[in-house]
Amino acid sequence: MKYIFVFFGLMIFGCKTEKKYHDEKKEEIALQSTNALSEIKQFQDNLNEEFKNPNTSPLPDRYRKNFESLDFFPPDTTFRVLAKFERTPNALPFMMPTTTERQSEEVVYGIATFELMGDKYKLEIYQSPELIKEEEYENYLFLPFLDDTNGKETYAGGRYIDLTIPNNDTIVIDFNKAYNPYCAYNKKYSCPIVPTVNTLNTKILAGVKTFKK
Numbered sequence: 001m002k003y004i005f006v007f008f009g010l011m012i013f014g015c016k017t018e019k020k021y022h023d024e025k026k027e028e029i030a031l032q033s034t035n036a037l038s039e040i041k042q043f044q045d046n047l048n049e050e051f052k053n054p055n056t057s058p059l060p061d062r063y064r065k066n067f068e069s070l071d072f073f074p075p076d077t078t079f080r081v082l083a084k085f086e087r088t089p090n091a092l093p094f095m096m097p098t099t100t101e102r103q104s105e106e107v108v109y110g111i112a113t114f115e116l117m118g119d120k121y122k123l124e125i126y127q128s129p130e131l132i133k134e135e136e137y138e139n140y141l142f143l144p145f146l147d148d149t150n151g152k153e154t155y156a157g158g159r160y161i162d163l164t165i166p167n168n169d170t171i172v173i174d175f176n177k178a179y180n181p182y183c184a185y186n187k188k189y190s191c192p193i194v195p196t197v198n199t200l201n202t203k204i205l206a207g208v209k210t211f212k213k
Contacts, residue, residue, distance in 0.1 A: 033077050040075040040176040047179060047208070058182040058189060063213060071209040073153075079175035079206035083114035085125075085166055093129055099157070099183045100190040105129055109141055112171055116202065123198050125163060125171075139165045143173065144194040147204040155184040155210050158194035178207030185211055 048069050050056045057064050087110045095103040109127035113120065126142045141163040150156050159178040163171065181191035 036077050036080055036174070036176075037075050040174070043177045044070075044072055058185045060186055063185070071212065073176075073206050073209060075176050076206055077176075078117065079204060081114040081116055081173050081175075083112035083123075083171050083173050085169050085171040086111045086113070096126070096195070097193045098190045099181075099187075099193065102190045104192045106142070106192070109165075110171075112143075112173060114173065116200075119202065121200055121202075123173075123200075124195065141165060142192075143198075144192060145178075145198045145200055145204075146194050146196070147200040147202060149203050149205065153203075153205070153209055154207075155180045157181060157184065157191070158198075159204075159207060161207075175204050175206040178204065180208050180211065 051059055051064070051067055051070060054061075054064065057067075059067060088108050091108040093105050093107045096106045098104055106126040106128055108124050110125050111122060112125055113122045115121075123143060123145060126144075127140070128137075128142065131137045131140060143161040143163055144158055145161070146158040147154075150158055159180055161173065161175070161178050163173070166172075182189035183191040
């Protein structure tokens with residue numbers, strides 16, 4: 001009888017402890033989501049400020065004069081993924097075509113694999129041997145991609161995401177921070193053309209939408 005009582009007591013204690021654990025986990029997830037949304041808002045604000053500033057804006061003056069905000073998809077943390085990151089230290093530099101005659105020297109720094117809404121995807125992430133010579137960009141990584149929104153909700157030539165070299169074998173890819181190449185706004189810019197290997201056969205309904213002139 002004593003054993004049964006002790007066992008019953010352990011069950012009650014165990015259930016309470018488990019519930020407490022679940023509550024803490026929910027709070028942790030909620031906090032992560034809140035922080036992510038805050039980061040997305042900051043990204044949008046910074047991008048709008050960049051486009052308003054005549055010294056940094058890619059917009060021709062006729063569009064910049066009345067510019068208020070870029071058109072964004074509503075923030076959605078579904079499109080923020082934790083990807084497995086496999087470095088490719090033996091990859092050789094190659095010349096990535098651009099929208100002009102210029103070519104951009106890049107190297108595949110690593111490959112990100114992840115799941116999004118139940119499907120698995122893979123993307124190459126690049127590093128510029130020239131750009132990393134600048135202290136400001138020594139940890140900079142470049143992720144260009146195509147998806148099924150291109151030419152409709154988003155720019156036909158695809159979009160870019162800026163990343164930082166991670167400390168381990170995972171990397172966060174937040175598609176809410178996807179932005180258009182400058183040549184989407186002004187033809188005077190030379191923009192890297194997204195490699196077809198980085199095509200996602202799904203709609204990425206996050207980040208910057210196409211620019212309406």
